[in-house]
Amino acid sequence: MKHVIIGSRGSDLALWQAHFVESELQRLSCSVEIKIIKTQGDRIQDLSFDKLEGKGFFTKEIEEQLLDGTIDLAVHSHKDLETNPPAGLMISCVSERAHPSDLLLIRKESSDADQKWDLKKDAVVGTSSARRKSQLKTLRPDISTKDLRGNVPTRIDKLRQGNYDAIVLAKAGIDRLEIDLSEFHVTVFDPTEFIPAPAQGVLGLQIREGDEELHEVLQKMNHPEVQKRIELERKVLNLLEGGCQLPLGVYCTEDDMLHVAYAQSADEASSFLHYKVDDYATMAQEVVGDLHELVSND
Numbered sequence: 001m002k003h004v005i006i007g008s009r010g011s012d013l014a015l016w017q018a019h020f021v022e023s024e025l026q027r028l029s030c031s032v033e034i035k036i037i038k039t040q041g042d043r044i045q046d047l048s049f050d051k052l053e054g055k056g057f058f059t060k061e062i063e064e065q066l067l068d069g070t071i072d073l074a075v076h077s078h079k080d081l082e083t084n085p086p087a088g089l090m091i092s093c094v095s096e097r098a099h100p101s102d103l104l105l106i107r108k109e110s111s112d113a114d115q116k117w118d119l120k121k122d123a124v125v126g127t128s129s130a131r132r133k134s135q136l137k138t139l140r141p142d143i144s145t146k147d148l149r150g151n152v153p154t155r156i157d158k159l160r161q162g163n164y165d166a167i168v169l170a171k172a173g174i175d176r177l178e179i180d181l182s183e184f185h186v187t188v189f190d191p192t193e194f195i196p197a198p199a200q201g202v203l204g205l206q207i208r209e210g211d212e213e214l215h216e217v218l219q220k221m222n223h224p225e226v227q228k229r230i231e232l233e234r235k236v237l238n239l240l241e242g243g244c245q246l247p248l249g250v251y252c253t254e255d256d257m258l259h260v261a262y263a264q265s266a267d268e269a270s271s272f273l274h275y276k277v278d279d280y281a282t283m284a285q286e287v288v289g290d291l292h293e294l295v296s297n298d
Helices: 012-027 060-067 130-139 152-160 171-177 212-219 224-239 283-297
Strands: 003-008 031-036 073-077 089-094 102-107 124-126 144-146 166-170 184-188 203-208 248-252 257-262 271-276
Touching: 003 012, 003 060, 012 031, 012 073, 012 152, 012 171, 012 203, 060 073, 060 089, 060 203, 089 212, 089 224, 102 152, 102 171, 124 152, 130 144, 130 248, 130 257, 152 166, 152 171, 166 171, 203 212, 224 248, 224 283, 257 283, 271 283
Parallel strands: 003 031, 003 073, 124 144, 124 166
Antiparallel strands: 073 203, 089 203, 102 166, 102 184, 248 257, 257 271
């Protein structure tokens, strides 16, 4: 029986993800323990993401412990991972894709059925994501955004306290935590209109290169079709040399349609592009060429 030490952040959602992988591994006759690791993103709660130094602020410390052999496996929200992995590490396996959409959680007194997304005019929306800020600005120019940090329950508490009219969250995280949202009005965005982050809704299981035994076990949990689509999404991000604070949404559907939203900064409006994917090997280069052309024509 192989023993696997999983490294995880300590948030409710990160631990849900770690326990999900633990149960999958136990079904494959592994023994598992979970080690909680605090990251820079967990320690610094008073700054918006664009003020934090460098990239990988939810992953770096976990990856360091993976490299030094303290843990064997890291379970990440795939969208948090840098597209150029640290030398010596690899993504061995990806999960099924949970619902890829973002959702808008609206205080009931701030909902208005006559407005787009049922959100009242001139509302204040909480998010620290440059991608979300840019798309909100584009699709609802009347609203304003205000930074929002913390884990999922903390963000919902801040909404409950009236700091915002609405907040944007990933639907996958809400679904996984089975949070009761009945006190709010919920609008689920169409992911082909309000476009999610590359690989949103997918877990990435990271191991050391050369750990063939664990890689072989994890291949039994891998989802190749999901892997193919999110590799395209993340390749667009990689070619744009962007981290998770680039205002970029990329979503590839199961029927091979690719939807892209891009801006150069959170304060700028997003441009939206839509494609039929004929060749997964070259599609990302085509998209990035189009985006560069858009920018040079502005």
